[in-house]
Amino acid sequence: MSRKSAKRRNRLIAGGVVAAVVIGGAAFAIANMGGKDDGGGAAAAEDITPSERGFLEPPIFADRVEAGELPPIDERMVPDPLVVGPGTYLQEEYLDWQNGRYGGEIQFSALASSGFVNIVGSTILRSPGQTTEASVPNVVSEFEHNDDYSAYTMSFREGLRWSDGEPVTTEDVRFTLEDLYGNPDANRPAPSWLYTQGNPAKPLAQLEIKDERTFTLTFAEPYGQFVADLNSWIPSYAELVKPAHYLKQFHADYADAATLDALVKENDRNDWQSLLDYKDVPHWDVGEPRGMGLPTLNPWILVESGENLTVFERNPYFWQVDSDGHQLPYIDRVVVNRVVDSDARTNAILAGQVTLASGGEVSLNNMPIYKQNAERAGLTVFTTGSFNNPLQLFLNRDYEWDVEGSQWQAVMNDPDLRFQKAIAASIDDKAVNDAVYFGLYEDLDPSWRTYDPEQAATLFDELGMTAGANGQRTFPDGSPFVLTLTYTGGQSDFNPVAELLREQLGAVGINVQLEAVDDTLWGQRKDANQVMASIMGNDGPGWPSGISEDYLPAHKGPWAPEQYQYFLSNGERGREPDAALQEFFQLHTSRKEVPPQSEEGVKRWEALETWFKENYAFIPITGAQVTPTVADQRLQNLPKEGSPVNLDVYIGSPGLWFADADESAAE
Known part of the structure; x- marks a missing residue:
């Protein structure tokens, strides 16, 4: 092995023995953790003396504990920690779980600061993979709902603390709902999932504080979907539970006026409202410099964020453990190195400067390169399914809706949907799969559409869209x-798929003009309803469980954004929905009454999925996505080859990863 390769692999401190996980009795009871260690197992392998409660103090904290700067682990750990093992974060059939050991650093490579590595583990409830049918308490220790799913009572774990050591209490919920979302002066609208049935036109959740740990949220109507929202990392805990003790210093109702004014100027904000918004960093952006100092419930704390580097270090108050008594996460540090483009990221991976890359970070067309260099670079290269759909084609039903005599509206409003059907039949999914995805994506489900250019031509002709001399x-x-x-x-x-669509649609006489824009301009065009057609991925595999709802008409590629505005505003804005969209909104709203993966919830999802197919809300371009992953060979607790869940989902649970022992790697 080369010196360069050996140096790279030493970034991951070698791991220890593999121990079986045993979770006995109740879901939150720690098995085999009482008293002192018997001289074997994880404690002996790592030379750590177990605490009186049976926990293993992370060595990185030993000096701080000895100096009195940090309480020992028995005082930091909640009385009733979540014991993580097989089936907690990923179904057992997709992960060969191993208890790990402490230490090391994992390196990521990103085009911008990344917080995504640090969010999924801290949901209010926890279900494995992208399901919501096996929910257990996570941030909370107790959870219940009434019979019609209109009221939810939950209790924070006793002794739960923010990353700065301050207690998590119901004041953090009260502050969030009343002083932020409920205070017009704060100018902080509540996220949609906290409204009844996720609809901002309906009442916001009503909060009742029981005591310092227990609270109830009551909705005006049955809202079973809320179970999925509490499991989802997309809203995350951070939209319901915010560190009041930290954010109050930026709120005019609590802060000294002169001090607050100085903070506004120091942070180059216009007023206290914009300062509060700036300091209350969304969970997607916890890696940004403004996230420094924000207390968190995530596995790691942001300690450095600059132009080229983001660094997270382990949270000493994280409440999850394994059955050997390790406090998660196993890994001490997460380093996100900034790169200028995808080619630079590929070079960094091949140079051994990246511990793990997956999803959009790894192109399928580079898989041969990674596999050829896997042994030399000490990499594991494999594929899984995905939380994401591949690129979909979106045709905007509301484009030019307010333009008198719009011909686009004429073809889109055809009651038989011949235009949409013709476009769908013009796209050769196998050709796209072979040309762009090396034939690795799954075959397209024919219940969505089939490739039939002759039928497409017939439908266009029937619509009066005849071909001219050209x-x-x-x-x-x-x-x-x-x-x-x-x-x-x-x-x-994006570019190769767009070019193929232009070629394939051109073959049936459709003149396609491609318009590639940056993210900012895309957002502006989308918000202004200036997008006729678009391609974009979405979270299709997460829709049945309710984890994601980005099928909505304005969430990814816009397909009916003005009718969605009408729905959200109770008719105050946008375009009145036609009969088809009225049916969609009814199905979407009805689905929210019950938990998505209950027996009734499954039926309602299937009805909604059928509507998507029959009404061409979006047009699949290829079959289900396959996601490549490249990882250091010693990184353990990764999904199996072929698992339906990819690292884009599982990457938010890196507290479970550890480096296996491999003495030869350090030679």
């Missing part, structure tokens, strides 16, 4: 037809 089709009134496809260059497959 072979290009016109609108029904004879005017030139141009399909403008707007998209961002967010991932490496």
Whole structure:
């Protein structure tokens, strides 16, 4: 092994023995953790003396504990910790769980500061993978709901603390709901999932404080979907439970006026409201410099954030443990190195400067390179399923809705949906799969659509979209037809897929104009309803469980954004929904009454999925996505090859990863 490779691998401190996980009795009871260690097992392997309660103090904290700067682990750990093992974060069939050992650093490579590595483990409830049917308390220790799912009572874990050591109490919930979302002066609208049935046009959850640990949220109507929201990292705990003791210093109702004014100026904000918004960092952005100092419930704390580097270190108050008594996370530090583009990231991976890369960070077209260099670079290269759909084609039903005589509206409003059906039948999914995804994506489910260019031509002709002398089709009134496809260059497959769509649609006479824009312009065009058609991925595998709802008409590629505005505003804004969209909103709202993966919830999801297919809300371009992963060979507790859950989901649970022992790697 080369010196360069050996140096790289030493970044991951060698791990120890593999221990079986035993979770006995109640879901939150720690098995085999009483008293002193018998001289064997994890404690002996790591030369750590177990505490009186049976926990193993992370060595990185030993000096701080000895100096009195940090309480010992028995005082930091909650009385009733969550014991993590097989089936806690990922179904047992998809993960060969091992208890790990402390130490080491994991390196990521990103185009910007990244907080995504640090969010999934800290949901209010916890279900394995991307399900919500086996929910157990996580941030809370007790959870219950009434019979019609309109009221939810939960209790924080006794002794739960923020990363700075301050207690987590119901004041953190009260401050969030009343002083932020409920105070017009704060100018902080509540997230939609905290409204009844996730609809801001309906009442916000009503809070009742029972005591310092227990509270109840009551909704105006049955809201079973709320169970999924409490499991989801997409809203995360941080939209319901905020560190009041920290944020009050930026709130005019609590802070000294002169001190607050100085903080506004120091942070280059316009007023206290913008300062509060700036300091209350969304969970997606916890790696940004403004996240420094924000107390968290995540596995790691942000300790450095600059132009080229983001560093997280372990949270001494994290409440999850394994059955050997290790306080999670196993790994001490997470380092996110900034790169200028995807090519630089590939070079960093091959140079051994990245411990783990997955999803959008690793292109399928680079898989041969990674596999060829796997042994030399000490890498494991494998594929899994995905939390994401591949790119979908979105046709905007509301584009030019307010333009009199719009020919786009004429074809989109055809009661038989012949335009949408013709576009769908024009796309050769196998050709896209072979050309862009090396034939690795799954075959397209024919219940969504089938490739049939002859049928497409017939449908276009029936609509009056005939081809002229140049072979290009016109609108029904004879005017030139141009399909403008707007998209961002967010991932490496956007451009080649867009080019193939232009070629395939061109073969049936559709003139496609490609418009690649940056993220900022994309957002502006989308918000202004200036996008005729677009390509974008979404979270399809997360829809049945309710973890994600980005199928909504304005969430990813816009497909009916103005009718969605009408729905959200109770008719004050946007376009009145047609009969089809009224049915969609009814199905969507009805689904929210019950938990998504209950027997009734499954039926309601299937009805909604059928609506998507029959109404061409979006058009799948290929079959289900396959996601590549490249990891250091010694990194343990990763999903198995072929697992349906990829690291884009599981990456938020890196508190479970550890480095296995491999003495030869350090030679």
